[in-house]
Amino acid sequence: MLIRIAFFAAAAVLSAAAFAQDAAKPSDPQIAHIAYTAGQIDIASAELARSKATNKDVKAFADDMIRDHKAVNEKALALVKKLGVTPEDNDISRSLTKQSEAKLAELKGLQGPAFDKAYAASEVAYHKQVNAALKDTLIPAAQNPELKSLLQTGLKIFEGHEQHAEMVAKELK
Amino acid sequence: MTWRRLAAGVALAAGAACAGAALGAADPLHRVEIKDVGFAPPVIRVRVGEAVEWTNNDPVAHTATASDGSWEVDLQPGESGRREMQKAGTFGYLCRYHPNMTGTIVVAP
Numbered sequence: 001m002l003i004r005i006a007f008f009a010a011a012a013v014l015s016a017a018a019f020a021q022d023a024a025k026p027s028d029p030q031i032a033h034i035a036y037t038a039g040q041i042d043i044a045s046a047e048l049a050r051s052k053a054t055n056k057d058v059k060a061f062a063d064d065m066i067r068d069h070k071a072v073n074e075k076a077l078a079l080v081k082k083l084g085v086t087p088e089d090n091d092i093s094r095s096l097t098k099q100s101e102a103k104l105a106e107l108k109g110l111q112g113p114a115f116d117k118a119y120a121a122s123e124v125a126y127h128k129q130v131n132a133a134l135k136d137t138l139i140p141a142a143q144n145p146e147l148k149s150l151l152q153t154g155l156k157i158f159e160g161h162e163q164h165a166e167m168v169a170k171e172l173k
Numbered sequence: 174m175t176w177r178r179l180a181a182g183v184a185l186a187a188g189a190a191c192a193g194a195a196l197g198a199a200d201p202l203h204r205v206e207i208k209d210v211g212f213a214p215p216v217i218r219v220r221v222g223e224a225v226e227w228t229n230n231d232p233v234a235h236t237a238t239a240s241d242g243s244w245e246v247d248l249q250p251g252e253s254g255r256r257e258m259q260k261a262g263t264f265g266y267l268c269r270y271h272p273n274m275t276g277t278i279v280v281a282p
Binding site for chain 2: 064067068071072075153156157159160161163164167
């Protein structure tokens with residue numbers, strides 16, 4: 001358990017640093033890439049949970065994450081196409097991907113209730129991190145009003161996910 | 174304006190009047206908007222036999238689901254759905270996908 005807590009603490013510090021790195025002002029193409037990547041990461045975790053979770057509320061939560069993040073990412077793709085923007089890979093996206101690969105490897109090694117608890121806890125931590133980044137860095141930096149509006153809608157949805165993940169995590173204790 | 178166009182206009186107006194009457198005082202529709210993962214208004218007051226209509230203006234799917242599980246309205250993005258309230262009382266409901274989204278329907282006899 002201590003190892004797990006240390007892992008999530010380390011992941012949180014790593015990601016905070018990642019977001020701070022380019023906090024100066026990511027461009028709209030970079031913001032689009034970060035937001036899309038963040039969604040894909042949560043879909044990958046949810047798909048793992050779909051196959052490994054044993055608790056029905058955890059499975060249902062994973063379904064919700066897949067449904068919502070796919071829907072928001074489809075909107076994002078449609079918007080970048082409409083705006084003629086090409087999402088641009090950047091340090092924050094790369095750091096998020098690296099962090100998620102480590103998290104997935106950790107989760108893959110767990111079974112049964114231990115997996116359920118670790119997945120729920122990681123979803124709370126991940127949504128907190130992404131929501132803070134949206135609020136403090138990505139939304140203020142976004143220049144295009146339609147992109148800014150989509151990020152603001154996304155933030156509302158993901159704040160709901162954070163609360164939902166907290167409810168699920170609490171039930172598992 | 175041609176006679177044909179005038180006749181079409183009159184027919185349209187008559188149709189609109191009928192539609193209005195259908196949703197008139199005897200059978201009012203109470204609308205709830207879903208936006209930014211919330212029901213607005215969060216509390217709605219209706220009478221027995223009247224309907225509540227939810228419109229989902231979010232990019233993600235929602236439901237309006239009775240807290241006791243007795244009914245559910247599926248609401249895909251951009252779609253509306255309605256339910257007639259058949260019993261008096263105060264009833265809680267939520268979105269099954271986002272359980273932190275809650276609302277209340279107060280049904281008067």
